[in-house]
Amino acid sequence: xxxxxxxxxxxxxxxxxxxxxxxxxxxxxxxxxxxxxxxxxxxxxxxxxxxxxxxxxxxxxxxxxxxxxxxxxxxxxxxxxxxxxxxxxxxxxxxxxxxxxxxxxxxxxxxxxxxxxxxxxxxxxxxxxxxxxxxxxxxxxxxxxxxxxxxxxxxxxxxxxxxxxxxxxxxxxxxxxxxxxxxxxxxxxxxxxxxxxxxxxxxxxxxxxxxxxxxxxxxxxxxxxxxxxxxxxxxxxxxxxxxxxxxxxxxxxxxxxxxxxxxxxxxxxxxxxxxxxxxxxxxxxxxxxxxxxxxxxxxxxxxxxxxxxxx
Amino acid sequence: xxxxxxxxxxxxxxxxxxxxxxxxxxxxxxxxxxxxxxxxxxxxxxxxxxxxxxxxxxxxxxxxxxxxxxxxxxxxxxxxxxxxxxxxxxxxxxxxxxxxxxxxxxxxxxxxxxxxxxxxxxxxxxxxxxxxxxxxxxxxxxxxxxxxxxxxxxxxxxxxxxxxxxxxxxxxxxxxxxxxxxxxxxxxxxxxxxxxxxxxxxxxxxxxxxxxxxxxxxxxxxxxxxxxx
Ligand SMILES: NC(=O)c1ccc[n+]([C@@H]2O[C@H](COP(=O)([O-])OP(=O)(O)OC[C@H]3O[C@@H](n4cnc5c(N)ncnc54)[C@H](OP(=O)(O)O)[C@@H]3O)[C@@H](O)[C@H]2O)c1
Numbered sequence: 001x002x003x004x005x006x007x008x009x010x011x012x013x014x015x016x017x018x019x020x021x022x023x024x025x026x027x028x029x030x031x032x033x034x035x036x037x038x039x040x041x042x043x044x045x046x047x048x049x050x051x052x053x054x055x056x057x058x059x060x061x062x063x064x065x066x067x068x069x070x071x072x073x074x075x076x077x078x079x080x081x082x083x084x085x086x087x088x089x090x091x092x093x094x095x096x097x098x099x100x101x102x103x104x105x106x107x108x109x110x111x112x113x114x115x116x117x118x119x120x121x122x123x124x125x126x127x128x129x130x131x132x133x134x135x136x137x138x139x140x141x142x143x144x145x146x147x148x149x150x151x152x153x154x155x156x157x158x159x160x161x162x163x164x165x166x167x168x169x170x171x172x173x174x175x176x177x178x179x180x181x182x183x184x185x186x187x188x189x190x191x192x193x194x195x196x197x198x199x200x201x202x203x204x205x206x207x208x209x210x211x212x213x214x215x216x217x218x219x220x221x222x223x224x225x226x227x228x229x230x231x232x233x234x235x236x237x238x239x240x241x242x243x244x245x246x247x248x249x250x251x252x253x254x255x256x257x258x259x260x261x262x263x264x265x266x267x268x269x270x271x272x273x274x275x276x277x278x279x280x281x282x283x284x285x286x287x288x289x290x291x292x293x294x295x296x297x298x299x300x301x302x303x304x305x306x307x308x309x310x311x
Numbered sequence: 312x313x314x315x316x317x318x319x320x321x322x323x324x325x326x327x328x329x330x331x332x333x334x335x336x337x338x339x340x341x342x343x344x345x346x347x348x349x350x351x352x353x354x355x356x357x358x359x360x361x362x363x364x365x366x367x368x369x370x371x372x373x374x375x376x377x378x379x380x381x382x383x384x385x386x387x388x389x390x391x392x393x394x395x396x397x398x399x400x401x402x403x404x405x406x407x408x409x410x411x412x413x414x415x416x417x418x419x420x421x422x423x424x425x426x427x428x429x430x431x432x433x434x435x436x437x438x439x440x441x442x443x444x445x446x447x448x449x450x451x452x453x454x455x456x457x458x459x460x461x462x463x464x465x466x467x468x469x470x471x472x473x474x475x476x477x478x479x480x481x482x483x484x485x486x487x488x489x490x491x492x493x494x495x496x497x498x499x500x501x502x503x504x505x506x507x508x509x510x511x512x513x514x515x516x517x518x519x520x521x522x523x524x525x526x527x528x529x530x531x532x533x534x535x536x537x538x539x540x
Binding site for chain 1: 333
């Protein structure tokens, strides 16, 4: 573990302690314009509720123009106090592009690096993590997840060893599009994991039935992927050209459709972070503002869901 | 929900339309003015085919596949798509296949007439691939540097070659030389479709016509009609 890492880690834990002291039991929705953070159940470390996904959007190869544009997106993300950046070896050059941005911008203390391991495991878990760390230009990852549960038993055993050795801080599993929920639930129920990443958004609420309650019960932090259903949701709403309903502005603090869709997700008590992906700084800015309080109440959330259903 | 039914075409393409257009552009910028030489090569091969110098026409096509395999797939596209290195190797193999067929004369169509449907579709595809394809992107409102050209970008290279195959080859050799361009262009067409690029349907439509012509020529060949057998 490097000196720099020790410092960053210590600062994070200190911040975690302060957050734990300062926050009431529900721990989150205080009124302020700063990004809301939720404590990771395994450690109490606060995590900003809006992160950054990189599927498709960050796979730009060595194109200098697009590399510079994506670095601007990451820069804006950090300016907003952004934390979690999620990538995968399946996202083409995305890990290299994050590495390029981090080299250019430096690594702020807020960075929460989240990667994934992929099949075939075949004894390659450590190698995969090491190779990804080289591509990001980091010593260690905050979180390593098993992508879509592939070879999860073997990966999990190896990730536990990496965690025990202090090479990674948290372990997670992922799924998306509502796939393999039964097996996902079984792993959540029976294995010691810190994070579960799954698809959850205003039109895909399947996770509410079993996975989200189970996550709360087991103390597992939840990352919501595909918050905009791959972009269709928000682009569809924006194309319609209608404003966010006035009650949502007044009661839920939703000025934009990005607010409406993302606040719905991160105000679920079991969800810790939503990770919209974007190629554009103006979209990033909009997404990050959705992480500011106030957040919608349970009643408000139901009204939001009904509104989308009727569109 | 079954795993596969939940995937859409878009879920399988790991980059955006913007990135693909930049790929086309960067490949053009890195190869310019090689496009001109390859255009001349393509037209020369067309002239050779018209003059029934079929073996030489095939040999003229080989460098286009080697160049496109190296520059488009291996040098650039491989950064974005895990499948591209395999496609690059397939392109190099296609260069070898065309050279071998040209050198050995195996499967060469000896008929002297172009008055049959497969040959007409073949000649038209060659002209579309070499001359018209580079105009598509600019006509669709994109920049000249995003124009795709024969011997550099994958799709016009495949389309042109399929056209030549229809004219100069027959039977097993016809399919042997068509399988890589056909599958490469089909994958590409689906990629364009997922990226919502306006010329996706034109490419897929062309492939449909070419496939029909390939089957037509094979059936006619089996019956001993109009293929010089
Ligand atoms: N199995 C897994 O582990 C798994 C599966 C799926 C996803 N994920 C993770 O989850 C992340 C998010 O999912 P996703 O990328 O599939 O879909 P998403 O975040 O729901 O949607 C991304 C799309 O939304 C658009 N967008 C973002 N912000 C916008 C705004 N404010 N206004 C208008 N459009 C906006 C982006 O286009 P612009 O570029 O134009 O902004 C982009 O095309 C992924 O990137 C990945 O990191 C993981």
